[in-house]
Amino acid sequence: MAQPSLMTRRLVLRPFERSDAESIAALGNRDFEIVRWLTGPSWPYEEGEAEAYVEKVLSGSPAGSAAFAITLGGVFIGAIELAAPGDLDGEQAGCPSVGYWIGRAFHGFGYASEALEAVLDWAFRTRDCPAIAARAYEDNSASRALLRKHGFTPAGKDVRFSKPLDRKVTSIVVRLDRAAYEAGKVAA
């Protein structure tokens, strides 16, 4: 399925391009304040990692996953991904899960919220899934508050190895059921 661009009030969420690697490294991988909340990236940054990540996204694997570059006026400011079902186990095994980060210079303006809203809308329209899940480190209060605001509710815990922190971390797993999402949209 060709991935569209999604427009919000202030942002354009578009498919990744090869040239995004430089911005991803500068705003994401080279900033510990971003990397520390993720599980996959190395710390310190390993040369070529951002390029490899972009290639992986462009290859479209695994099937059913999608990633958008979050852009403001054509400037890359962060990324939001929908991982194919299978990232989480238990009741969430059949749900795609959403993850995101925004460069530190662009924090505090509600961009993550705007991007998340657009991706949830797109995901529920295009995926036949009962719910969308997400995970955030237990102590990532900003991300957890954002997910709560969008109607996600706690569904369990997830313990996995964090590459940047070099230890196992506990994340809170949350989910947003389709019915709750649609009811919330009507109410809003």
Place this chain on the structure above:
Amino acid sequence: MTLPVLKTDRLILRPQIEADLPRLVELIGDYEVSKMLSVVPYPYTLADGQEWLARVNEEAGNAPVAFAIDAGEGVIGVVSLGKLPAAPVLGYWLGRAYWGKGYMSEACRSVLSWLFGTTQVTEIAGRAFNENAASLNVMRKLGFSDERDTVSQSLARGAEDLPATSLVLTRDTFLKTVSV
């Protein structure tokens, strides 16, 4: 300062290059364009264009930062940000054939996103002649406020003082309110 290449829906904002010169000289050589600008002479010669390119490409770190606006077929205008980080001032022009399409708002949104997102600059000034309603409108739409009466001159017109308005845009206002 090394400038990035920024892409918007319809435009590419990129460093200015030698190959831009012929179009640059032709488009900014239009009196309808230069009479709204403060430091652009009329008539505009190839030597003027070369001098401008030499200034923006200076290595010294004292060069004004300016992006060429390209709609895919060469330069159609310029967005400049003044000397960074010491004296940020937004300036811009667009070839007459490209007016009225929303290009300038699109270009400025992109360049200001880059400025406020990737540099330490937290505020930028702007100014336009009062008769230049289109330009004032572009700045107001971008979130510029704190309007003050001032006077300014246009090199293309001569030494006459013309009523103008100065405005200011802060990083916070831009990042909170700018819309696609």
